[in-house]
Amino acid sequence: MVPEAQISEKTLTSQRKLNSLDIPVSLCSELLQKHGMTLYEIIWFENNINDTQIFKLLHQILDRACEQINSPSLLTPKVSLFFTAHHILSGTKKNTPNKTEKEESNTVFSNPLINAVRQLPYEKRFIYLLRTRESFSYRDLETISIRHRDEISSILTETREFLRIQLSKELLLPFSDNSELCALTYKYLSPYLDNELNALNIMDIERHICKCDKCLQILANHQYIHKQINNLQLISTLELLSHFWAERSIKESRNKLNTSGINQKKKHLKNRLHLFSKIWNFIWEKK
Ligand SMILES: [Zn+2]
Numbered sequence: 294m295v296p297e298a299q300i301s302e303k304t305l306t307s308q309r310k311l312n313s314l315d316i317p318v319s320l321c322s323e324l325l326q327k328h329g330m331t332l333y334e335i336i337w338f339e340n341n342i343n344d345t346q347i348f349k350l351l352h353q354i355l356d357r358a359c360e361q362i363n364s365p366s367l368l369t370p371k372v373s374l375f376f377t378a379h380h381i382l383s384g385t386k387k388n389t390p391n392k393t394e395k396e397e398s399n400t401v402f403s404n405p406l407i408n409a410v411r412q413l414p415y416e417k418r419f420i421y422l423l424r425t426r427e428s429f430s431y432r433d434l435e436t437i438s439i440r441h442r443d444e445i446s447s448i449l450t451e452t453r454e455f456l457r458i459q460l461s462k463e464l465l466l467p468f469s470d471n472s473e474l475c476a477l478t479y480k481y482l483s484p485y486l487d488n489e490l491n492a493l494n495i496m497d498i499e500r501h502i503c504k505c506d507k508c509l510q511i512l513a514n515h516q517y518i519h520k521q522i523n524n525l526q527l528i529s530t531l532e533l534l535s536h537f538w539a540e541r542s543i544k545e546s547r548n549k550l551n552t553s554g555i556n557q558k559k560k561h562l563k564n565r566l567h568l569f570s571k572i573w574n575f576i577w578e579k580k
Pocket of ligand 1: 474475478505
């Protein structure tokens with residue numbers, strides 16, 4: 294997590310105005326404001342990653358997503374953003390397979406919910422956070438993860454059940470039952486919780502819940518976890534935006550410096566050529 298940043302809204306606005314990169318700043322800014330927190334969290338949960346690396350990846354994802362949004366595509370900006378994030382983060386993982394664990398002494402890991410989410414494999418965590426934090430439909434999740442609807446449903450159910458079991462061990466749930474769900478409830482758990490189930494199956498599951506206290510309590514535990522995940526805050530919106538735009542300004546200044554350096558070199562070379570041609574003409578005239 295980044296330290297508390299003392300920066301006002303006014304400064305943020307002026308930093309935004311400083312931008313003159315090729316991508317549309319307003320679009321980039323809008324995507325960052327709406328979905329930056331989820332993106333930050335997704336990257337933050339990766340092992341052995343510091344804030345500089347997180348913000349570098351954030352810039353990379355937003356820049357590439359905005360480029361793609363400008364090109365003819367059927368994807369909405371939100372889907373395009375997370376599709377790009379998934380593509381970049383999966384690539385990063387392939388390139389660095391032997392990452393070491395994050396500093397265990399960090400107090401944030403003593404939070405059982407954070408600790409449980411952190412233990413999830415990358416893709417399960419990615420899909421789960423998108424569903425929970427961004428309320429993506431299964432159709433959009435299929436596009437982003439390039440997976441079939443049934444796989445999305447299984448991934449979400451396995452993830453939810455993993456978190457429930459982990460948190461029930463710590464006695465942190467409203468109902469202490471940590472036994473398994475009945476087969477029918479397990480089969481439809483995620484589509485039911487996510488409003489992705491057809492009317493007939495909804496009736497099946499609700500008929501079962503009426504008779505089964507165990508499944509009813511487990512469903513209540515899942516709703517409680519969902520709420521806890523949505524209340525999770527690893528960084529404040531102001532901190533996120535201030536760091537993002539501050540780093541972008543530094544990046545821009547560096548780019549400008551490089552460009553002016555190249556221009557100066559070109560000017561120097563031009564002057565030398567001019568001098569050389571003058572000397573040459575002088576010698577030629579002497580002859
Ligand atoms: Zn049951």
